[in-house]
Amino acid sequence: MSKNVLITGASRGIGAATARYLAQQGYQICLNYRHQQQAAEALVAEIQSRYSVSCLAVQADVSCEADVLRLFANMDEQLGTITHLVNNAGILQPQMKVVQMSAERINHTLTTNVTSYFLCCREAIQRMAPGSAIVNVSSAASRLGAAGEYVDYAAAKGAIDTLTRGLALEVAAQGIRVNGVRPGFIHTQMHADGGEPNRVERLKSQIPLQRGGEPIEVAAAIAWLLSDEASYATGTFIDLAGGR
Numbered sequence: 483m484s485k486n487v488l489i490t491g492a493s494r495g496i497g498a499a500t501a502r503y504l505a506q507q508g509y510q511i512c513l514n515y516r517h518q519q520q521a522a523e524a525l526v527a528e529i530q531s532r533y534s535v536s537c538l539a540v541q542a543d544v545s546c547e548a549d550v551l552r553l554f555a556n557m558d559e560q561l562g563t564i565t566h567l568v569n570n571a572g573i574l575q576p577q578m579k580v581v582q583m584s585a586e587r588i589n590h591t592l593t594t595n596v597t598s599y600f601l602c603c604r605e606a607i608q609r610m611a612p613g614s615a616i617v618n619v620s621s622a623a624s625r626l627g628a629a630g631e632y633v634d635y636a637a638a639k640g641a642i643d644t645l646t647r648g649l650a651l652e653v654a655a656q657g658i659r660v661n662g663v664r665p666g667f668i669h670t671q672m673h674a675d676g677g678e679p680n681r682v683e684r685l686k687s688q689i690p691l692q693r694g695g696e697p698i699e700v701a702a703a704i705a706w707l708l709s710d711e712a713s714y715a716t717g718t719f720i721d722l723a724g725g726r
Contacts (some may be wrong), residue, residue, distance in 0.1 A: 483565070484510055484562060484565070485507075485508065485509045485510065485512070485565050485611075485690040486509070486510045486512070486557070486561050486562045486563060486564050486565050486566065486595060487509045487510070487511055487512065487564070487565070487566040487567070487568060487708070488505075488512045488514065488553075488554075488557055488566075488567050488568070488602070488606070489501050489505055489511065489512070489513055489514065489568040489570060489600060490544050490563055490568065490569055490570050490571035490598065491514065491516070491544075491570040491572060491575070491662045492513040492514055492515060492522065492525070492539075492568075493504060493513065493515040493518035493519075493521040493522040493525065493539075493666075494518060494521055494670070495670035495694065495703075496570055496619060496665065496668065496670060496697045496700045497513075497568070497570040497571075497590075497700065498521075498525055498697070499696075499698045499700065500568055500570065500697075500700070500701040500704050500705070501513055501525060501529065501537075502525075502528075502701070502702040503698065503702060503704075503705050504701075504705055504708070505529045505532070505533040505535050505537065506533060507661045507705060507709075508533075508535060508564065509535065509560060510535050510536045510537070510561050510562065511529060511537040511538075511561075511581065512537075512538055512539075512540060512553075512556075512557045512560075512561050512564075513525060513534070513537065513538065513539040513540070513619065514539075514540055514542055514553060514571065515527060515539060515540075515541055516540075516541065516542070516543050516571070519539075519541060519594040519627060520542065521667070522539040523539055524542075525539070526539050534542075538556075538557075538559055538560050538561060538614055538640040540552075540553050540557065542554045544571050544598035544601065544602055545571075545593045545594045545597050545598045547674050548602055549586075549596075550601040550602060550605055551605070554605045554606075554609070556670065557636060558609070558634050563609050563610075563611075563685060564606050564609050564610065564614075564655075565600060565610065565613070565614045565615075566600070566616070566708050567615075567616045567617070568616075568617050568619065568704055568708070569602055569603065569617070569618045569619060569642075570595070570619040571597070571598050571614065572594060572595045572619070572633055572635075572638075573590070573591065573594045574602075574632060575587055575590070575591060575632070575634070575635070577630075577631040577632065578632075578635075578677040579630055579633075580633050581647070581713075583633075583634060587634065591634040591635060591638055592598035592634070592637075592638050595638035595639070595641075595642070596633065596638050596641045596642065596645075599618055599645060600645065601615060603618075603645070603649055603660075603699075604631060605702070607649075607656075607658060610655025610656075611657070611672055612656060613657055613710075614657070614658045614659075615658065615659040615660070615707065615708045615712075616649075616658070616659070616660045616661070616663055617660075617663060617704045617707045617708055618642050618645065618660070618661070618662040618663075619634070619642075619662070619663055619666060619700075619704070620639045620642045620643050620645045620646070620663065620664045620667070621636070621639040621664055621666075621721065622664050622665065622666040622721060622723040622726055623635055623636035623639050624636055624639035624640040624642070624643050624664060624684060625664070625721075626726065627649050638692075639664075642662065643662060643664075643713065643719070646660055646661065646662040646717065646719070647668055647717045650716045650717030650718075651717060653718055659707075659712070659713070659716040660716055660717065661707040661712070661715055661717070661718050662718075662719045662720075663700060663703050663704055663707070663719065663720045663721075663722060664669030664719050664720070664721045664722065664723065665693060665695060665723065666683045666689070666721075666723025666724055666726050667685055667686065667694045667695065667698045667723070667724070668679070668682070668693070668694060668695045668696065668697060668699075668700060668722075669682055669694050669696055669697070670697060671674060675694075682694035688725070688726070689724040689725065689726055690724055690725030690726065691724035691725055692724075693724065694724075695722055695723075695724060700722050703720045703722055706720075707720065
């Protein structure tokens with residue numbers, strides 16, 4: 483059976499690394515992006531030139547229900563029925579203490595980082611057959627709290643941990659597995675979104691392994707959780723935080 487994977491937020495960072503990794507393993511790839519059209523189309527061209535798989539990019543704001551419905555309809559028509567989902571889309575807003583946060587910021591963080599995962603999980607499960615799998619990209623921040631910087635982001639990722647565990651129990655009898663990865667300080671462009679491009683370098687001395695992680699290290703964990711090698715794993719997490 484063809485393995486058809488949707489990766490949200492796939493134009494850069496962990497999402498893009500995961501797309502390359504899964505294409506190498508023979509997955510047919512649907513890349514979702516919100517704004518980075520040029521980067522997404524370049525990644526499609528790269529994957530199609532290197533691997534004998536189908537790959538397409540679909541623009542959608544996955545926090546918007548209408549966009550999610552359109553995304554899945556496009557995937558159904560152009561690639562085939564989804565068998566694997568990687569929920570990766572998310573935002574990190576400028577560093578700020580809770581006392582400074584507006585309701586607008588909090589709601590934007592929660593809608594983008596939480597509602598999007600729920601909507602994509604809902605649509606995927608409606609289509610998935612036994613043997614399918616979902617991986618939710620959470621964060622070590624869900625355990626650590628991100629005090630003084632991104633408590634709203636950390637809280638959103640805490641919600642994703644709960645979603646992962648609860649949904650895994652809901653769909654286990656259907657033969658669908660749901661797991662999560664919790665990256666720590668990974669070298670991606672997301673830190674620039676938060677206002678500190680060199681954040682990993684600043685904080686690496688606090689990491690037991692004394693370095694930040696690379697996107698491909700997260701991609702490898704995602705790929706294992708999606709694979710049949712992880713067939714007895716559901717409702718669980720792989721922490722990728724260098725020992726934190």
